[in-house]
Amino acid sequence: MRLAVIGTGYVGLVSGVCFSDLGNDVVCVDKLENKVDMLLQGISPIYEPGLEELIHKNKEQGRLNFTTNLAEAVQKSEIIIIAVGTPSLPNGQANLSFIEDAAKEIGQSLNNFKIIVTKSTVPVGTNEKIKQIISKYSQFPFEIASVPEFLREGTAVQDTLHPDRIIIGATSDYAKEKLIKLHSPLSENILVTDIRSAEMIKYASNAFLATKISFINEIANICEKVGADITQVASGMGYDKRIGSSFLKAGIGYGGSCFPKDTQALIQIAGQMDYDFKLLKSVVEVNHEQRFNIIRKLEALLGDLSERTIAIWGLSFKPETDDVRDAPAFEIINALLQRGAKVRAYDPIATENFKKCFTREEVQYCLGAQEAAVQADALCILTEWSEFKNISPEMIESWLTEPNLIDGRNIYSQEDLAKTKLNYYSIGRPNLNKGVKEIEPVLLL
Numbered sequence: 001m002r003l004a005v006i007g008t009g010y011v012g013l014v015s016g017v018c019f020s021d022l023g024n025d026v027v028c029v030d031k032l033e034n035k036v037d038m039l040l041q042g043i044s045p046i047y048e049p050g051l052e053e054l055i056h057k058n059k060e061q062g063r064l065n066f067t068t069n070l071a072e073a074v075q076k077s078e079i080i081i082i083a084v085g086t087p088s089l090p091n092g093q094a095n096l097s098f099i100e101d102a103a104k105e106i107g108q109s110l111n112n113f114k115i116i117v118t119k120s121t122v123p124v125g126t127n128e129k130i131k132q133i134i135s136k137y138s139q140f141p142f143e144i145a146s147v148p149e150f151l152r153e154g155t156a157v158q159d160t161l162h163p164d165r166i167i168i169g170a171t172s173d174y175a176k177e178k179l180i181k182l183h184s185p186l187s188e189n190i191l192v193t194d195i196r197s198a199e200m201i202k203y204a205s206n207a208f209l210a211t212k213i214s215f216i217n218e219i220a221n222i223c224e225k226v227g228a229d230i231t232q233v234a235s236g237m238g239y240d241k242r243i244g245s246s247f248l249k250a251g252i253g254y255g256g257s258c259f260p261k262d263t264q265a266l267i268q269i270a271g272q273m274d275y276d277f278k279l280l281k282s283v284v285e286v287n288h289e290q291r292f293n294i295i296r297k298l299e300a301l302l303g304d305l306s307e308r309t310i311a312i313w314g315l316s317f318k319p320e321t322d323d324v325r326d327a328p329a330f331e332i333i334n335a336l337l338q339r340g341a342k343v344r345a346y347d348p349i350a351t352e353n354f355k356k357c358f359t360r361e362e363v364q365y366c367l368g369a370q371e372a373a374v375q376a377d378a379l380c381i382l383t384e385w386s387e388f389k390n391i392s393p394e395m396i397e398s399w400l401t402e403p404n405l406i407d408g409r410n411i412y413s414q415e416d417l418a419k420t421k422l423n424y425y426s427i428g429r430p431n432l433n434k435g436v437k438e439i440e441p442v443l444l445l
């Protein structure tokens with residue numbers, strides 16, 4: 001099939017590349033010339049394991065192309081996939097301006113019948129809006145469909161090629177058949193729904209996963225108070241098939257380009273219908289508070305943080321990505337600077353993106369994990385990069401001025417710490433300290 005994908009962010013680029021790998025002719029469109037230029041040279045503008053190799057392979061085989069010319073891409077294709085961003089507005093609602101612009105441009109470009117698929121995460125009813133906009137600018141017939149995307153950053157290629165399920169929200173039999181055919185090499189679990197339900201499945205799925213994370217983080221906070229160990233508790237819960245073991249990792253809360261914005265957007269969608277989504281509001285509040293556990297633990301160990309040197313390992317919101325959108329590191333580092341601490345930060349690949357977005361200049365960015373940790377008064381781990389897991393606690397102890405390790409992602413075990421004198425505070429597990437006073441885990445800043 002001939003596909004045009006509008007937007008070369010994570011979703012547009014990864015799905016475009018994977019569809020071409022399945023034998024389709026794909027042209028990916030972006031309005032940013034520098035992105036398209038990079039892609040034409042075979043360079044991926046995002047760090048995503050396995051992606052650049054697939055770009056090279058499919059470009060060489062002539063099935064994958066990149067352009068800024070949306071009209072030409074649309075006219076040569078049978079299926080148009082919209083994958084532009086839907087970031088948050090200040091009130092939490094989804095900003096649909098990129099979607100509306102893309103729909104207008106598609107409408108102005110149509111030259112014959114097309115299926116227009118929305119992969120972006122959009123509020124219920126948006127596909128109908130897209131239909132109205134396109135109809136305003138075009139006399140040609142077309143069908144709309146909602147095929148939400150569920151990939152995760154860091155495993156995006158694998159997730160796209162082997163998804164748990166495909167949701168196809170469509171009305172006409174023709175669109176359903178065509179989209180089932182396009183997606184059938186990817187999964188046997190293809191669920192065809194109406195368009196509004198497809199739009200809601202995406203928000204409900206993200207909200208549910210965010211709820212699991214906030215739930216386990218609250219259990220972790222209680223574990224700290226009662227002397228239980230969250231890793232054992234989560235493991236024991238996860239064996240129950242009704243609960244499942246995934247998304248029960250306690251830590252400093254979720255970040256990223258999706259959970260924070262999609263939970264806020266769903267709260268707004270409900271609110272517009274006069275429904276107060278109390279549970280999800282609490283999920284968001286718990287998530288926000290959770291990151292400040294790092295500060296509370298540091299203050300319990302060091303007292304006043306002013307003039308103290310704090311090393312930070314990890315700036316991206318999760319490992320295997322250079323994406324820093326809504327990463328907990330922003331607020332944690334900001335809170336440290338507000339307290340007069342000196343911050344030395346290191347991330348294996350996300351430092352440049354973090355620097356571009358973080359407005360305060362006092363942070364010293366380091367080129368290696370050791371450089372950040374040497375002669376610091378404490379080290380805080382904010383992202384569970386495997387590079388950090390491979391550094392032994394003995395090594396960390398030898399680098400620090402004072403032996404304080406705050407592990408916001410529970411990457412070390414009690415046994416790993418046995419041979420050290422490190423004061424080790426993790427999340428939801430017993431502290432290993434030398435008689436330092438107990439701390440309150442759940443307090444607002």
Ligand SMILES: NC(=O)c1ccc[n+]([C@@H]2O[C@H](COP(=O)([O-])OP(=O)(O)OC[C@H]3O[C@@H](n4cnc5c(N)ncnc54)[C@H](O)[C@@H]3O)[C@@H](O)[C@H]2O)c1
Pocket residue numbers: 006007008009010011012029030031032035070083084085086098101102105119120121122149150151152153257258
């Ligand atoms: N990032 C993820 O992991 C992920 C996963 C599932 C779903 N989603 C959803 O998919 C959508 C896209 O997310 P993303 O992270 O890939 O987006 P992104 O913001 O990283 O990228 C969007 C791209 O679209 C381009 N663009 C915008 N308007 C355009 C237009 N009219 N013509 C051509 N290009 C245009 C932008 O220049 C940008 O490069 C969002 O709705 C998001 O919620 C994202």
Ligand SMILES: O=c1ccn([C@@H]2O[C@H](COP(=O)(O)OP(=O)(O)O[C@H]3O[C@H](CO)[C@@H](O)[C@H](O)[C@H]3O)[C@@H](O)[C@H]2O)c(=O)[nH]1
Pocket residue numbers: 121149150151152153154206209213246247248249250251252253254255256257258259262317318
């Ligand atoms: O047990 C867990 C699992 C995740 N996280 C955190 O949750 C955030 C999101 O992680 P993850 O879901 O792995 O990454 P994303 O790439 O943001 O993917 C989510 O958001 C995407 C965009 O909508 C969806 O497509 C995916 O299905 C959904 O998992 C990260 O900060 C993680 O550190 C935890 O704290 N504990």
